[in-house]
Amino acid sequence: MNQTRALVTTTHRDIRRDLLLIAEMVTPGSRLLDVGCGDGSLLEYLASEKQVDGRGIEIRQSGVNACVARGLSVIQGDADSDLPDYPDAAFDYVVLSLTLQATRNPRKVLHEMLRIGQRAIVSFPNFAYWRVRLQLLLDGRMPMTAALDDPWYETQNIHLCTIKDFDQLCARDGIVVEQRIAVDGQGKRLGGAPANWFGAQAVYLLHRR
Numbered sequence: 670m671n672q673t674r675a676l677v678t679t680t681h682r683d684i685r686r687d688l689l690l691i692a693e694m695v696t697p698g699s700r701l702l703d704v705g706c707g708d709g710s711l712l713e714y715l716a717s718e719k720q721v722d723g724r725g726i727e728i729r730q731s732g733v734n735a736c737v738a739r740g741l742s743v744i745q746g747d748a749d750s751d752l753p754d755y756p757d758a759a760f761d762y763v764v765l766s767l768t769l770q771a772t773r774n775p776r777k778v779l780h781e782m783l784r785i786g787q788r789a790i791v792s793f794p795n796f797a798y799w800r801v802r803l804q805l806l807l808d809g810r811m812p813m814t815a816a817l818d819d820p821w822y823e824t825q826n827i828h829l830c831t832i833k834d835f836d837q838l839c840a841r842d843g844i845v846v847e848q849r850i851a852v853d854g855q856g857k858r859l860g861g862a863p864a865n866w867f868g869a870q871a872v873y874l875l876h877r878r
Contacts, residue, residue, distance in 0.1 A: 684710050687766055687792040690850050690872045694790055695719060699761035702726070702786065704748045704778075705768035709736035712743070724760075726751060749773045752781035760786045767816075767870075769793050771825040776838065783844065783877050792872040795851065797831035797865045815854060816869050832865040839875065848874040 684692075688711045695701060697719040703712050706725030709732075715721035725743035727733050736743035748765065749772050763786030765778070770793050772778045782789040794816035795801075804812035811821040819825070830838075832851060839846050851859045851868030859868050 684714055685766075686852060686856050687870050687872055688714070690852070691764055691766060691790050691792060692718065694848060694872070694874045695721060695762055697721070700759075701762040701764060702755070702760045703764045703766075704752070704782070705765060705771075706736060706741075706743055707732050707766075709739045709741045709743060711764065711766065712736070712741050713739050716741075748778050752778065752785065755781075755785040757784055758787060762786055762788050762790055764790045766790075766792045767794065770829050771827065773827070775828045775830075776842070779838075779844070779875075780842070783875065787876065788847070789875045790872065791835075791875065792870060793830065793835070794826075795832050795865065795868045795871055796829040797833065798854075798869045799866050800854070800869075814869065832868055832871050835871070835873065839873075843878045845876050845878050846873060847876055 691711065692715055695715060699721055701715065701721050701723045703723060703725045706712055706727050709725060712723040712725050715723055725736055725741060726746040727736060727743055728745065728747050730745060733743055733745045748768065763782040765782060769775045769778065769791055779789065798814065800814050801812040813820065817826065849871060851864035851871045853859060853867050854869045
């Protein structure tokens with residue numbers, strides 16, 4: 670076991686908070702596709718801790734190279750254009766972490782995930798987070814937070830939404846919310862109505878009705 674893998678499996682230092690929440694939702698030994706897998710931290714963690722048979726898609730060549738260096742099965746691809754190439758029910762889980770808001774057609778991507786996976790796991794920054802609301806109210810400018818850390822002219826986020834927005838989309842499209850976890854800026858879990866106000870990020874476990 671190399672040093673990087675040891676850090677991931679013992680201290681979690683290389684794993685983002687939302688990725689750890691996603692990992693909690695995954696059943697050991699399952700088949701999983703990580704869309705927008707970045708440097709492969711989640712795939713590596715799941716393979717080590719839960720013996721998951723994982724695959725990945727990553728749009729950036731640098732991310733693909735990092736995954737290959739970890740010994741992971743990852744290809745270069747785009748969530749908006751490449752998911753239709755996968756057959757129905759090919760995976761137990763399809764994951765999209767902090768990427769849905771950067772896709773050109775998030776609704777289509779979400780439905781493709783639920784077509785090729787028995788379940789989908791999605792995480793995104795909550796644009797109704799109180800710090801976002803406060804910055805808009807007081808400064809009248811596009812807000813920046815730990816989860817939204819790029820200025821408006823450099824951000825890849827083109828379809829930002831709130832927890833309430835996402836709940837309404839799921840209800841409209843017949844998508845079952847099996848589990849929802851919202852966390853504040855310090856990582857504290859939130860439930861109920863306060864989640865849309867005080868949740869900086871949200872993680873959803875979804876399946877079709």
